[in-house]
Amino acid sequence: MMSSAVEVVDLRVVRGGHEVLHGLNFLIPEGSIVGLLGPSGCGKTTLIRSIVGVQIVASGTVTVLGSPAGSPVLRDRVGYSTQDPAVYADLTVIENMRYFASVLRAPRADAERVIGEVGLTEQAGQVVSTLSGGQLSRASLAVALLGQPQLLVLDEPTVGLDPVLRNELWRLFHQLAEDGVTLIVSSHVMDEAARCQRLLLMRDGEFLFDDSPDALRAYTGLGDMEKAFVHLIEEKEAIQV
Amino acid sequence: MNPAITMATVRRILSQIRHDHRTLALIIFVPSVLMVLLYYVIDNQLVFDRWAPMLLGLFPFIAMFLVTSIATLRERTSGTLERLMTMPLGKLDLLLGYGIAFGLTALIQVGLVLTIAMTWLGLDLAGSVAVLTLAALLNALLGVALGLFASAFSRTEFQAVQMMPALVLPQLLLSGLLVPRDQMTTVLEWLSNVMPLSYAIEAMQKVTTSAAATAALWRDIAVIGGCVLLALVLAAATLRRRTA
DSSP: OOOEEEEEEEEEEEETTEEEEEEEEEEEETTOEEEEEOOTTSSHHHHHHHHHTOBOOSEEEEEETTEETTOGGGTTTEEEEOSSOOSOTTSBHHHHHHHHHHHTTOOTTHHHHHHHHTTOGGGTTSBGGGSOHHHHHHHHHHHHHSSOOSEEEEESTTTTOOHHHHHHHHHHHHHHHHTTOEEEEEESOGGGGGGSSEEEEEETTEEEEEEOHHHHHHHHTOSOHHHHHHHHHHHHHHHHO | OOHHHHHHHHHHHHHHHHHOHHHHHHHHHHHHHHHHHHHHHHOOHHHHHHHHHHHHHHHHHHHHHHHHHHHHHHHHHHSHHHHHHTTTOOHHHHHHHHHHHHHHHHHHHHHHHHHHHHTTTOOOOSSOHHHHHHHHHHHHHHHHHHHHHHHTTOSSHHHHHHHHHHHHHHHHHHTTSSSOGGGSOHHHHHHHHTOHHHHHHHHHHHHHHOSSOOHHHHHHHHHHHHHHHHHHHHHHHHOOSSBO
C-alpha cells in the first residue's frame, strides 16, 4: 500500500474574519503530481500555506510525510515556492542558491544543479533585480528544488513563462515524480490541468472536483479543461438553486 | 541554532551590503564627514573633545537602526522571511546573522571615524581606545536589535523610516546630550533612566574624561549589553513561523 504524502482532515482557515477554507478533506499519495486549480481568490494559496505549515489554521489537521505540517523534521524535506518570487533581489542568482543551500545543509554543488534545472545557467552571475519576470520566478522555483525534498509545493510556478520553458519545467516535474517526489502545483491556467495525474478543482474555499483529468473529461463529456471546469460550476449552481 | 547557518547568513547579508555600493559608502563615510564638520563648526578643541565621543556612540546606533529595520522589513515583505521560516533556520541564526554582519560593518565605520578624530582632528581621549570601541560596537548592536524589533511594527518602508525619529529622537533628547540628566525634572529623569541610549552616552562621556575604566563605566556597558539582549529577545518574539 502506498503511504500518503499529505493528509488533510476537515481543514478550516479563517482570514480577516471570513472563513476561506470550509472543511477540506483529501489524501495525496506519494510520488504523484497533483494540480490545484481554480480562479484567483478561491483559496489555493491559503491551502498551500497550510500544507507548508506557515498558515494559522482554525481547525482540522494537516499531516505531511507522517508529521504535522510545519514540524521541524519537515523543514528540509518540503520544498516550497511562493507565488511572488521570494529571493534576494540584491544578490546574484548563484549567491541566492548558495545561501539557501547552506541553510538547507544541501551539498554546495546543488546551487549549480538547480540553476541548470530551471534554465538560468547563463544568468547565474546576474543580480536578481536585473532578471526578467519569468527568469525571476524560475530563480524562486530553483530554491524549492535545493536539497532532496520529498514534497514540492509550488504556487503558480509557470506564470509568465513561454510555452517552451513551460514544457521543460513540466518535464522536470514528471521526472521528479518518477523519482518518488510528490508535487502539488497550483495554477489558474486550466490547460495545465491536463499535465497532472490528479486534479483538485477549487472554488470559494471548497473542492468542486477531485480525480484525474481523464475522469473529468469522462464526467463532463468535454475535452477542453476550461469548458469542463465551467460545466462543473454551472452544474453545482444548478443544484444549489 | 546552527553555527554554519548563522555564518552563511552573515556572509549573505555582507554580500547584500557589498553589492549596494552607495549604501556602503554612506554608512562608512558620512559619520567621518560629519565629525570633520563638527570640528570646524565648534572650532574649539576642548569643546570638541567633549562632543566627539558622544557622537562616536551615536553614529553607529542610528545608522545600524535604519539599515537593519529596512533590511528586515524587506525580508518580511519580499517573502524571503516566510521561505526561511519553512527551512531549518533557527530564529537566532537570523538575529545573530544580522547582529554579526552589521556589527562588523559598524566596526569599519567606527574605526574610520575614530582614526580621523584622533589624528587629523587631534581628539584627546583620557580613557582607552579599546573600551571606547567596545562601547561603540555595543551601541551599533543596540541599533541592530532595536531595528529588528521596530521592523515588526512597520508595514511599509515609509513607516520603517519614521520609526527612527519615533524611537531614537526621544532617547536622544533624554540622554543627557543636550541637558545633563540630573538637571531634568523627576519624571523626565526617571524616563531617562530607563532609556538605553542614556547609558550609551554616559559610557562615552566617561571614557573621554577618566583614564581608568571605573566600575560605573562597566555598569553602563553591562546595561547596554543587557538592553541588546532584551531587544533581541523581543525581536525573536516578532519572528513567527505561522502567520494569519
